[in-house]
Amino acid sequence: MPGFFSWIAGFFTTAEPSPPQASEARLFNPAKTTEPGEATEDAQSLTLQLEENLFCWLLDTGPSNLHTDLTPSDSALQELHSRLTNNKMEELPRRPMxxxxxxxxxxxxxxxxxxxxxxxxxxxxxxxxxxxxxxxxxxxxxxxxxxxxxxxxxxxxxxxxxxxxxxxxxxxxxAARNSREALFAQRAWSWGLTCARAAEFIAKLRNEDTSALFTAGLLPALSYITIRRELQRIYRAQRGPGEPDAALIRHALTRYQWVACQLIASEWNLPPKYHAYLLAAERPAPDQEQTTLSDGMVIGSREVLRHAHQRNLPEEDLDKIVRLTPEQTGRVRAALKAVLNEGTGG
Structure with a gap:
């Protein structure tokens, strides 16, 4: 699919030669507003806070360990960058028969x-x-x-x-392949399911395609385990036995999560609307009225952290990030609480 991968390569055209120095993509991307009185700084700050809390939980570490300085030309990140842009990912999940x-x-x-x-x-x-x-x-x-x-x-x-x-x-x-990735895999699966259900619930409120948005909501979690495994392969090939540290994993996940999602959707020949959902979550248009996948991931992430008793956003701050009414947000949160309180699932 040369056309698709040429498009994917376009994601990197503005990057610096060294991936660690380039501006980072983000998991949560609140839609920008053109209204002069509605600055987005608060929303961006809140989403960065939520993202950091999520990574601390997924990687089972503290905030200080997520921000260790990386060398500008980290060879593992360079190789990961190359594999993604050239469709050479060894861990990319193949389409089920x-x-x-x-x-x-x-x-x-x-x-x-x-x-x-x-x-x-x-x-x-x-x-x-x-x-x-x-x-x-x-x-x-x-x-x-x-x-x-x-x-x-x-x-x-x-x-x-x-x-x-x-x-x-x-x-x-x-599913975890070994004890080293067991906790990450378990938490990523729980997070993915919660975000997917949140996107489904919101889609139902908005009369959108609930099934497609549920599936799209699972893809970021699948991209996380894929990127982590690929990074592990690269790290061991370059440096021998050992594990990438939390800062290196977090940087790889943050920078390449959406590209990996698009690659999986392409590998599985998912319909174009799935690519559109992912792109809208990664790069919401100014004043975009409905960002169902983004809203689902924000609410799903907050609820899974709440359920795990982790650092979290105050409840009232959700309305500054998601494009839902307070009543709608309350309904989605109540549905997720009921699911999470039944158990961890899977």
Whole structure:
């Protein structure tokens, strides 16, 4: 896909030769306003604070360890930069074999649940994952255990099963491979699911595509585990046994998260609207009225930190960042609290 990767390369055209010296991308990007009396400094400061709190939790470290000085030409970051821009990522998740059939069936308004069940049952590993995800606190709709795929489709409905399938497809890719990444993988998965559900809830309020925004909401978490694993490969190849420190990981995640999301969406041949959702979250247009993915990630991140008893933003500051009414924000937060209070999920 030379055209797509030429477009991706455009993300880096304004960067300095050394990636660590370039201006950083951000996870949370509040839409700018053209109104003279509505400066964005407060929103930017609050989102940076939330981002730092999130990285402290994900990397299990303190704020001071996130800001260790990096050498301007850090070789690991240079190599990561090169692999991303040239599509040489060894850890980029490959498209699941059954994904095209599933997406076709799910997008067909005339498809019945028996056809969908048949496709799922053709992949035993996916079947097991779907039943585990469907019975997790993030998706469980009652006290009864879902014991079959057909029952899951019937109980959750087509919209519900779309989201379960998206989570089930990504879950194995984010499972820890060893004890060194266990805590990060567990927390990233919990964060990803919470942000995805938040984006879904907001999309429902705005009459947007709930399933597509749920899936898009999972991609940043998948990009995090992908970048961390790629950085680990590079680090060991260059420096031998050892682990990248928190500052190096945080810098790699912050700078390349959105590019990695776009690469995954492209690798999986996701429809153009997924790329549009990701780009709108990374680079919101001035006075953009609805930033559903961004709003979902802000609220989801705050709620997962609240649930984990971590440093957090004051509740009243959410209204300065998200494009929701206080009543809408309250409804989304209440829905997430109910999910999180049921357990950690997955």
């Amino acid at each position: 059954t994904l095209p059939m599933l997406m076709k069936a799910l997008s067909d308004d005339g498809a019945d649940r028996h056809k969908l069940t048949e496709i799922i049952l053709g992949d035993p590993a996916l079947t097991d994952q779907i039943l585990q995800v469907a019975n997790s606190p993030y998706f469980r709709t009652g006290d009864h255990t879902i014991e079959s795929v057909d029952q899951a489709v019937f109980v959750l409905g087509m919209d519900g099963i779309r989201n379960v399938i998206a989570a089930a497809v990504m879950r194995p890719m984010m």
